[in-house]
Amino acid sequence: MSYRIIHYINQFFGGVGGEDKADLPPEIREGVAGPGLGLAKLLGADVEIVATIVCGDNYCVSHQEEVGAFIVDALRKHDAQALIAGPAFNAGRYGMACGFACAAAAQAGFISLAAMFPENPGVELYKAATYIVPTSDNARGMGTALPPMAALMGKLLRGEKLGSPEAEGYIERGVRVNTFYEKIGAERAVDMLLKKLRGEPFVTEYKMPVFDRVTPRPAVEDMAHATIALVTSGGIVPQGNPDHIAASSARNYGEYDISGVTDLQAGSYQTAHGGYDQTYANQDPDRVLPVDVLRDLEKEGRIGKLHHLYYATVGNGTAVSNARKWGAEIGAKLREANVQAVILTST
Amino acid sequence: MPVVHMASIVPISQSVGANRIIPTVAIPHPLGDPTLDAAEEKALRRKLVEKALTALSTNVSEQTVF
Numbered sequence: 001m002s003y004r005i006i007h008y009i010n011q012f013f014g015g016v017g018g019e020d021k022a023d024l025p026p027e028i029r030e031g032v033a034g035p036g037l038g039l040a041k042l043l044g045a046d047v048e049i050v051a052t053i054v055c056g057d058n059y060c061v062s063h064q065e066e067v068g069a070f071i072v073d074a075l076r077k078h079d080a081q082a083l084i085a086g087p088a089f090n091a092g093r094y095g096m097a098c099g100f101a102c103a104a105a106a107q108a109g110f111i112s113l114a115a116m117f118p119e120n121p122g123v124e125l126y127k128a129a130t131y132i133v134p135t136s137d138n139a140r141g142m143g144t145a146l147p148p149m150a151a152l153m154g155k156l157l158r159g160e161k162l163g164s165p166e167a168e169g170y171i172e173r174g175v176r177v178n179t180f181y182e183k184i185g186a187e188r189a190v191d192m193l194l195k196k197l198r199g200e201p202f203v204t205e206y207k208m209p210v211f212d213r214v215t216p217r218p219a220v221e222d223m224a225h226a227t228i229a230l231v232t233s234g235g236i237v238p239q240g241n242p243d244h245i246a247a248s249s250a251r252n253y254g255e256y257d258i259s260g261v262t263d264l265q266a267g268s269y270q271t272a273h274g275g276y277d278q279t280y281a282n283q284d285p286d287r288v289l290p291v292d293v294l295r296d297l298e299k300e301g302r303i304g305k306l307h308h309l310y311y312a313t314v315g316n317g318t319a320v321s322n323a324r325k326w327g328a329e330i331g332a333k334l335r336e337a338n339v340q341a342v343i344l345t346s347t
Numbered sequence: 348m349p350v351v352h353m354a355s356i357v358p359i360s361q362s363v364g365a366n367r368i369i370p371t372v373a374i375p376h377p378l379g380d381p382t383l384d385a386a387e388e389k390a391l392r393r394k395l396v397e398k399a400l401t402a403l404s405t406n407v408s409e410q411t412v413f
């Protein structure tokens with residue numbers, strides 16, 4: 001079996017030009033170009049780079065929909081199985097472009113792989129969507145970047161079972177897989193503790209997420225004229241959970257209109273949260289999302305108004321990366337709606 | 348815009364980085380208490396929400412539990 005792949009590079013590595021050509025729309029060239037020459041030699045006889053997509057970094061980042069469609073179309077037309085992108089080293093927009101290109105290919109069902117410096121912003125954005133091979137921070141590291149890219153792409157194409165990210169040489173994607181161990185969890189935990197006590201190195205089996213810190217925002221000066229929004233991780237949703245927010249490991253959040261609602265009644269609202277006893281929240285959803293009290297305070301002029309939309313998800317085993325993304329989206333929507341402050345309730 | 352986090356387990360609010368924190372009643376009913384009668388329970392909820400408005404109206408320089 002032989003495999004056909006397409007290589008994605010930017011205007012610089014495509015030999016078109018530097019920053020002045022960063023607005024270049026995507027173009028396709030038959031065969032290899034730029035770093036693809038080196039890559040082709042490493043990929044093995046059964047893998048052929050059939051075409052190269054060259055695209056300006058600015059163009060890609062600002063025309064994602066169009067570039068994504070271009071890439072998927074090229075893969076289909078060339079009967080290719082995979083997209084390989086970069087390496088982008090520490091070029092931020094190139095890293096984002098490579099990550100995006102691979103994510104677009106992956107979403108359409110193609111194998112994809114990018115390579116860049118671990119601190120490239122493209123890593124944080126796209127590591128969950130594609131495989132990213134770590135590289136040095138500049139193009140002097142080309143020689144060491146290409147062999148692991150070729151090796152991992154070969155494995156992916158051949159459908160070989162992958163080991164851990166460390167063993168395979170790609171950046172951890174935040175994917176959990178089941179593994180069998182000789183020793184049960186309790187024994188491994190005690191072993192780990194003993195190593196820790198002896199000051200010996202040990203490897204955790206479950207890394208704790210690193211949480212963000214945000215500079216406190218200034219206070220609301222005029223509460224009597226402020227619009228206040230409600231957001232909750234306690235899973236309060238309209239009865240029937242119309243957006244199917246999962247009881248645990250939620251994959252989405254909901255936006256619900258409470259115009260004219262003065263009290264969350266049992267039977268009209270419920271909780272979708274599977275991590276606590278739902279009895280009390282279902283009896284009176286205001287116990288989690290205090291709409292009744294905020295309507296009173298609104299009527300009394302203590303606050304300007306309660307924002308007509310509220311946002312809800314279930315905070316129960318939910319991936320921090322998802323929560324961060326939704327938080328940013330909700331924040332942007334609230335800012336656009338001129339909301340001055342947020343009450344966030346959690347169970 | 349300022350955000351106030353109303354939740355029952357303060358160390359979690361702190362570890363996720365909330366800057367304005369209001370400790371609440373209990374995990375399954377942060378803003379209620381089913382052992383109270385309806386009027387008392389609503390008064391309790393109102394007290395907590397008023398505290399949240401105070402937190403939103405107060406400048407803080409670091410994580411603060413109100």
